[in-house]
Amino acid sequence: MSDFLKGFREREYQQDKEYLHETQCPFCSMQCKMNLHEDRSKQKTRYKITPLKSDPVSEGRLCPKGLFSYKHALSSSRLRTPLLKVDDSFVPVSWEKAYHWLSQKIISFQVKYGKNAMSVYGSGALTNEKAYLLGKFSRVALETKYIDYNGRFCMSSAAGASNQAFGVDRGLTNPLREIQDAECIILAGANIAECQPTIMPYFRKAKASGAKIIVIDPRETLTSKVADLHLKVKPGMDAALVNGMLKIIVDEDYVNHSFLQKSVEGGRELLSFARSIDLDEVERITGVAKNQIIEAARLYGRATTGMVFTARGAEQHAGGVNTVRNFINLVLMTGKIGKHGCG
Numbered sequence: 001m002s003d004f005l006k007g008f009r010e011r012e013y014q015q016d017k018e019y020l021h022e023t024q025c026p027f028c029s030m031q032c033k034m035n036l037h038e039d040r041s042k043q044k045t046r047y048k049i050t051p052l053k054s055d056p057v058s059e060g061r062l063c064p065k066g067l068f069s070y071k072h073a074l075s076s077s078r079l080r081t082p083l084l085k086v087d088d089s090f091v092p093v094s095w096e097k098a099y100h101w102l103s104q105k106i107i108s109f110q111v112k113y114g115k116n117a118m119s120v121y122g123s124g125a126l127t128n129e130k131a132y133l134l135g136k137f138s139r140v141a142l143e144t145k146y147i148d149y150n151g152r153f154c155m156s157s158a159a160g161a162s163n164q165a166f167g168v169d170r171g172l173t174n175p176l177r178e179i180q181d182a183e184c185i186i187l188a189g190a191n192i193a194e195c196q197p198t199i200m201p202y203f204r205k206a207k208a209s210g211a212k213i214i215v216i217d218p219r220e221t222l223t224s225k226v227a228d229l230h231l232k233v234k235p236g237m238d239a240a241l242v243n244g245m246l247k248i249i250v251d252e253d254y255v256n257h258s259f260l261q262k263s264v265e266g267g268r269e270l271l272s273f274a275r276s277i278d279l280d281e282v283e284r285i286t287g288v289a290k291n292q293i294i295e296a297a298r299l300y301g302r303a304t305t306g307m308v309f310t311a312r313g314a315e316q317h318a319g320g321v322n323t324v325r326n327f328i329n330l331v332l333m334t335g336k337i338g339k340h341g342c343g
């Protein structure tokens with residue numbers, strides 16, 4: 001923390017008191033709510049995290065990241081000054097010297113190659129304020145048109161696909177508590193047990209009520225352990241795999257024709273496309289046996305309610321938008337959207 005901020009904080013908080021801050025974990029999309037205890041009654045300020053029981057999403061759960069990752073910020077081995085490479089080794093320098101060195105380098109690049117020679121890459125982990133400042137820094141200070149962030153190759157695929165299909169950005173279409181009422185759940189490239197562990201109990205509840213869980217992932221993960229059917233697709237072949245499932249859904253007629261007619265533009269084209277798919281070819285390129293593709297399509301197609309979750313495994317591809325669109329086609333074809341336990 002800079003001296004300025006430290007001074008500000010010292011003025012805000014009295015040294016001899018204990019504080020409880022209601023906040024939320026910043027480390028994944030679940031944003032689980034938590035209490036940050038700040039004990040300033042001892043010589044050295046102590047911190048502790050406890051879950052906020054009233055959080056309707058996490059239902060009062062926190063994973064190890066939420067409970068303990070704040071300790072990184074307090075670690076005594078964190079760098080506290082810039083390091084400049086001199087004769088192949090790093091030496092600590094003042095912030096003034098670091099800023100001067102950096103600005104001279106940037107100016108020399110831009111004089112030689114133009115303003116756009118510099119690009120800026122941010123992160124989804126930045127706060128709104130930092131993201132805003134980074135944008136200003138790029139456009140006003142550097143005057144470069146190149147600014148991007150890791151989301152481009154991440155959840156943007158889901159956003160793009162949802163925009164194309166529904167006209168709105170991504171997001172869950174149903175409350176998490178409805179997961180337990182889905183008869184079939186497809187987790188495509190979504191390793192919930194390791195990446196968003198605090199919502200895993202929703203899936204366990206669904207399983208306990210008899211839901212069938214299909215995991216699509218080349219790897220064996222903690223999530224695949226709860227699967228009834230694990231499709232170990234070759235990396236990058238998820239879109240083809242869904243097309244194989246679509247074919248079975250059409251051939252064996254698990255299609256919700258009235259929904260398709262009433263609510264889906266291009267439904268007829270989708271049907272004839274699905275019929276034209278060659279299942280042998282799908283088996284060959286995805287590495288998933290035909291009988292498994294058929295079983296997955298039957299489980300999802302025959303269920304009266306069902307949900308599909310895609311995540312980075314299906315989205316982080318050059319054609320990630322199309323892959324997610326294919327999963328959305330599965331949902332649209334069977335009309336499993338816009339009602340309880342579907343989405």
Ligand code: SF4
Binds near residue numbers: 025063
């Ligand atoms: S699941 Fe874990 S990392 Fe994600 S928000 Fe909750 S506590 Fe944080």
